[in-house]
Amino acid sequence: MTGAGMAAEQVRHDGRDGPLWKQIEAALLQQVKDGRFKGNGRLPSEFDLAEEFGVNRHTARQAIAALVQRGLLFKRKGGGSYVVPEMLDYEIGERTRFSTNVAAQGREPAHTLIVVDERPAHGKAAETLNMAEGDLAVFISLIGEADDIPISVAETYLSAERFPGFGERYRENYSMTKALAHYGVTDYRRDVTRCTARMPSPEDVKHLKQSDSSPVLFVESVDIDLEGRPIVYHETRYAGERVQFVIRRGDL
Structure with missing residues (x-):
């Protein structure tokens, strides 16, 4: 199973581990640490992330927005979410x-x-x-x-x-x-x-x-x-x- 699939399995839809967007935020953060987005640093689209985690696009968007707010991701002009490069x-x-x-x-x-x-x-x-x-x-x-x-x-x-x-x-x-x-x-x-x-x-x-x-x-x-x-x-x-x-x- 891919790292992405394993991370998606860690998301609980019964609410026991908190809001879905917070769980997805944590899963994406782990994927960043694991080097899933090495190369151009671009994350999948909100649509693809929603499909991967089995949630709606709004929930995926909340998770991305939280990581942007923390300074770990950024939105590039022209679209797309990217991992902030090394210091x-x-x-x-x-x-x-x-x-x-x-x-x-x-x-x-x-x-x-x-x-x-x-x-x-x-x-x-x-x-x-x-x-x-x-x-x-x-x-x-x-x-x-x-x-x-x-x-x-x-x-x-x-x-x-x-x-x-x-x-x-x-x-x-x-x-x-x-x-x-x-x-x-x-x-x-x-x-x-x-x-x-x-x-x-x-x-x-x-x-x-x-x-x-x-x-x-x-x-x-x-x-x-x-x-x-x-x-x-x-x-x-x-x-x-x-x-x-x-x-x-x-x-x-």
Whole structure:
């Protein structure tokens, strides 16, 4: 008997082991651990799962939704449910770049823009960028993705006075490096990175498509130009179950 068939037999329809969808969730989780979906990581369709477990599609859908909520499965654009790949190694160094980090893992980097605008700078952002409280800052918020899986939500601040029209430049190709080059900043490096664990906000749960009980890695970071002046302040939340940070000896 196949592993799938054995797992299906473990589902009791008399309710003694709890709701059917919870039993199917547990069975699918075991199949993931057993490597049933190795390869492209795609699960059978809801119709096929319903047939396999002898339930209706709504029940199968509930089980899948629960695993998505736990951050173990994800829905790919265009349809289908997939196992979340192994944790991504994200290198923290002097020249940390999101796209470079993701591509180095053999994954496809992408961004989903939430907002680009100008707003008053306060607190850490104003202090770090040597701005007065209330001075206008360029604000960029976006979701970072690897193979269509959200792994980070970033909020970025720059001085609107030093970089007038930066938002428009950024929208041209969604590249921080290329947008900064327009203002003569041909290179920049990471000055400081601070990382703490915290519980996700409702917005984090929404954008990262993860459980509200799974911690995120909250990272504050500052980029400086080659003259040592702070130019960018970031606050980024990473999905803690999908990303681990790597620091090489040369960056210690």
